[in-house]
Each structure stands twice: as structure tokens, then as C-alpha cells.
Amino acid sequence: MIAVTAFKWVPPFAAGQVRDHRVRWILNEAGWAYEIRLLDAVDQKSAEYRALQPFGQVPTLEEDGRAPMFESGAIVWDIAERAGVLIPSDPVMRAQVLTWYFAALNTLEGALINVSEAEFFLPDEAAKAARRPQVLPFAEKRLSELQLALGDRLWLVGETFTVADLMMSSVLKIAASLDMLKAYPALQVYFDRCLDRPAYRKAVADQCATIAAHGPRDMRYREAQAAG
Numbered sequence: 001m002i003a004v005t006a007f008k009w010v011p012p013f014a015a016g017q018v019r020d021h022r023v024r025w026i027l028n029e030a031g032w033a034y035e036i037r038l039l040d041a042v043d044q045k046s047a048e049y050r051a052l053q054p055f056g057q058v059p060t061l062e063e064d065g066r067a068p069m070f071e072s073g074a075i076v077w078d079i080a081e082r083a084g085v086l087i088p089s090d091p092v093m094r095a096q097v098l099t100w101y102f103a104a105l106n107t108l109e110g111a112l113i114n115v116s117e118a119e120f121f122l123p124d125e126a127a128k129a130a131r132r133p134q135v136l137p138f139a140e141k142r143l144s145e146l147q148l149a150l151g152d153r154l155w156l157v158g159e160t161f162t163v164a165d166l167m168m169s170s171v172l173k174i175a176a177s178l179d180m181l182k183a184y185p186a187l188q189v190y191f192d193r194c195l196d197r198p199a200y201r202k203a204v205a206d207q208c209a210t211i212a213a214h215g216p217r218d219m220r221y222r223e224a225q226a227a228g
């Protein structure tokens with residue numbers, strides 16, 4: 001059996017955004033059964049979990065007979081490859097898919113996360129206003145470069161949706177959550193096209209259902225803090 005870790009609960013701004021949605025999405029695309037192993041803040045800090053994920057983050061992938069994995073990018077690629085879905089067999093196309101896959105995780109995600117951290121984690125409007133000029137222009141530059149590179153193509157590589165589009169649209173969810181995509185109409189259309197898939201809808205609906213069924217107390221934040 002395959003098990004994926006996810007949080008019991010996250011604040012509303014993060015519901016549907018937590019990176020286990022990527023792993024659920026590719027597993028749904030592959031048609032592989034899996035179970036979700038729910039974590040709270042105490043579990044996150046435990047030595048048992050750190051042995052699986054040294055940084056205490058989600059997601060991880062555990063599978064009978066295989067070494068456990070962490071890093072959503074590594075997990076999604078591994079599943080796509082083994083299931084034979086969303087990665088073209090042609091080596092030239094495959095290399096292009098890999099290139100865009102890394103571009104999503106390396107070139108776009110960090111820039112967008114900086115904005116997201118400013119908007120969602122800084123304590124007040126003054127702190128946000130001070131931070132925005134340091135992070136927003138760079139993220140906007142990246143989005144505009146991506147839109148230019150995409151041009152009028154439907155997908156990043158070739159004629160069909162690939163794992164590069166899965167990862168890029170998952171990263172663009174960060175921009176969408178910040179209301180940044182509407183300034184890039186072609187990217188917005190591309191983004192909507194990528195998410196228009198049953199495997200994606202189920203991934204996010206399942207994550208949100210779990211979060212809705214729990215609350216902050218289930219995360220045992222105080223106990224985790226008390227434990228040091």
C-alpha cells in the first residue's frame with residue numbers, strides 16, 4: 001500500500017494549497033490507490049517523522065518494499081515515471097518536460113513563496129507594506145517571463161498535458177491564491193486549462209474535506225511548543 005502524509009488541519013488560506021495535493025493529483029492520474037497518513041504538529045517534530053522527512057514537512061511517500069521519499073517534486077516525477085503517465089517516451093520531449101518541471105520548482109516557486117510568506121505570515125499591514133517591494137516585482141517578472149515563453153501554446157511541451165504542466169499549475173496556485181494571475185490573462189487561461197482535470201479536482205476536494213473535518217486543536221500546536 002502507498003501512504004502519503006498530510007496535515008490534519010491548516011488555516012483557511014492554505015486549504016487546497018498544501019503540497020500533498022501534488023502527490024494526490026499524480027496518484028489519481030495514475031489510478032493508483034493510496035491512503036493518507038495524517039500528521040499534527042507533535043508528529044511533525046517526532047524523531048520517527050524526521051527519519052522520513054528531515055525537515056518535518058509534508059508530503060512524504062511510503063510504499064511497501066521501497067525506501068520512503070520526500071520532496072513533492074521528486075515524488076510526483078517518480079510516480080509519473082513508474083506509472084507511465086504524463087511523461088512522453090520520446091527522449092527529446094522528455095528532456096523538455098524535465099526542464100520545465102525544474103523551472104516550475106526552481107525558478108517560479110521560490111519567487112512566489114516569498115510573496116506568499118509576506119502576505120500570509122507577516123504580522124501586520126506595516127510589515128507587509130515594507131516587504132512587498134522586496135519580493136513582488138521579482139515574482140511579477142517571473143510570471144511575465146513565463147507568460148511570454150508559453151506564448152499561444154496550450155501546454156508547456158508538445159500537444160498534451162504533461163507532468164510539467166501539473167507541476168507548473170500547482171506552483172501557479174500560489175500566484176492564484178495571491179490574486180496575482182489576473183494580470184496575466186494567457187497564464188490564467190493556461191492555469192484554468194491545467195486544473196480542469198478530475199484527478200486534480202479529487203486531490204483538492206479530498207485535502208479540503210480532511211481539513212474541514214478537523215480544527216486547530218487537532219494539530220496540537222501547544223503540545224508541540226511545550227515539547228520544545
Ligand SMILES: N[C@@H](CCC(=O)N[C@@H](CS)C(=O)NCC(=O)O)C(=O)O
Pocket residue numbers: 017018019020055056057058059070071072073
Ligand atoms: N520542497 C518541499 C516543501 C514542503 C513544504 O514546504 N511543505 C509545507 C506544506 S505545503 C510544510 O510541511 N510546512 C510545514 C513546515 O515547514 O514546518 C516539497 O516540495 O515537498
